[in-house]
Amino acid sequence: MPAERDMAEMFGISRQSVREALRGLEMSGLVESRPGVTGGVFIREGDPSVVTRAVNDLVSLGALSSESLFEARVMLTTDVIRLAAIRATEEDLQKMEDDIVAFDQQATPIPGEQRTVRVTNFYSLLAAASHNEVLVMLMNSLTEIVQARLNKFGPDPLTDVTRMRRRFVKHLRAGDVDKASSDMEAHLKRVENRLAEKEKKALAN
Template sequence: MDESLPAATQPTAGTGNRSTRAQNAAFTPVRAKRGYEYIVEQVRDAIHSGRFRPGDQLPTEREMAEAFKVSRHGVREAIRGLESNGLVEVRLGVLGGIFVREGDPRTVTRALSDLASLGAFSSESLLEARILLSSDVLRLACERATKDDLQRLEDDIVVVENLVAEPGAERTSHLTEFYRLLAAATHNEVLVALTDSLAQIVHARLNRAAAPPNPDIGRIRRNILNYIRERDAEHAVEEITQHLTQLEHTLLAAEQSRRAQGGVGAR
């Protein structure tokens, strides 16, 4: 018996080879990372650590290829990845180059939308998240909303009422603006990004299922706005919870109908 092995790992008579084979089957060979993956990691780390800040210009493709000891093709592949993730932008022309982008909350929206389109989120989880997030947004909006915030919400409601009133009205992206304005009234940019992301996911599902706009949407939003004006957070939360729950029921019914017809619907 090998004294260097703990007792628990010592092979037993007649089972040693089978046990070893079973253990080895749980492992896969180590694969080295490709060059562009190292570049992406190092550039991302440099941005996160503050060595490169928004607006800063990165070294040229040639300079990075020399520094990383990789081909320029590998550098281009890394830059494309960083660009698609919203970390850098490539500018053309005499004053062009590779620059660190300003923070863009739409990157969060795109990432979550991609996950949703791949079926990463259940409809139950999405509804729960929207209700929880919207409830906190409304409570803060009741505390922090300014006259300008309230006026922007009022103006948006008028626009939506006119859109829904048009014969044969179709669902447009403007219908999600109300949720962004609610979040903006909290004066918390993180809540704005998260609220907009979830609203866009639901909007995409509604479009795929061909669900018509709710004709009562103006009245519901006016009720919410009036509660905010009165600083009545609990009634505002109750109103939006009922609305989002009913919206999800309508959406699920539309998706089921779409699938039954053989159309392209959401999962």
């Protein structure tokens, strides 16, 4: 896992809070601390959904703000894109393109929660293209939190998702990390702004 300092900056909390969270995860058997020059905190093999539940619990308790989650998601996605640009196979890229086509050609309307899962599947495929199981786990965790927020306030999807993703995969195929990252960050920002507006209205009512 990243160093305590990096995680503190990523989530906008103190290093002491990160340390306490890691201690709790270690007590739960989710991570282990290894001493030495090559040591650090490592995720143990097991059920990846446990990590998702842990992060969701922190969100539910208000320990993690939506702003911090968004920043972490952008940073994580950017790192995933950089690795995917190097490691993605033709099969990985084809899966992303097939997912775009399948979603665009969906014949019948999908119920809200099912549509949310369907539209966010793209991020799982992108993470898989990094061929880094830790990044896959973290990406899926943050994506599930976004799914929960979307379901809570209504999916109300953006209309240009298909076009943006096609352009994104084109940049990824060309190895243009900067353009791919820029397009994705702009899209994630639009989604976050939409969610923030809905959350603000919900609090006002």
